[in-house]
Amino acid sequence: MVSAKREAALEKERQSLEAAYSAALLVALRDCADGRWGLFGQNEGTLPASLESRYLPESAKRLAAIGDELVAVREEMGFVDLFAPMQRLAELRTERGPNRPGEPRLAQMFLDELKE
Numbered sequence: 001m002v003s004a005k006r007e008a009a010l011e012k013e014r015q016s017l018e019a020a021y022s023a024a025l026l027v028a029l030r031d032c033a034d035g036r037w038g039l040f041g042q043n044e045g046t047l048p049a050s051l052e053s054r055y056l057p058e059s060a061k062r063l064a065a066i067g068d069e070l071v072a073v074r075e076e077m078g079f080v081d082l083f084a085p086m087q088r089l090a091e092l093r094t095e096r097g098p099n100r101p102g103e104p105r106l107a108q109m110f111l112d113e114l115k116e
Contacts, residue, residue, distance in 0.1 A: 010077050017070040018083055024066050025085055026114070028059040032107035039063075040093050040103045085114070 032039040036057040044052065067086055074083065082090065092106055101109065 007077075010073060014070070014073050014077060017066060017073060021063070021066045021070055021083060022085060024059065024063045025089070026111070028057065028063045029107045029111050029114075031057050031059045033104050033111060035104055036060075037103045039089075040106050042096075042100075042103050088113070 028039050036059075037043055038052075038056040039060045047055070070083060070086070081087065088110065092110060100106075
């Protein structure tokens with residue numbers, strides 16, 4: 001059982017991480033929409049792992065780090081679902097197919113969704 005004080009601290013941390021994730025997501029999506037591939041993982045496996053991580057945009061790396069922290073806090077609080085923007089990104093990352101838009105177009109579509 002989590003104490004009320006710990007629960008309040010976790011709630012504050014969750015809100016802070018969700019705000020940070022949302023801000024980092026916008027930056028990563030803008031980078032991707034401007035032509036920096038890697039956020040959606042469409043080219044994963046085409047380069048050796050050492051090169052893949054080297055060419056991953058910093059904005060995508062930062063987003064992943066914040067996401068890992070957010071997932072840990074949400075799990076500790078008992079949340080089973082992902083934060084909604086994180087869930088949407090995960091959905092877009094798993095969609096594959098020959099007629100899928102490229103990462104820059106996916107990023108722009110996601111940015112447009114977030115504006116609505």
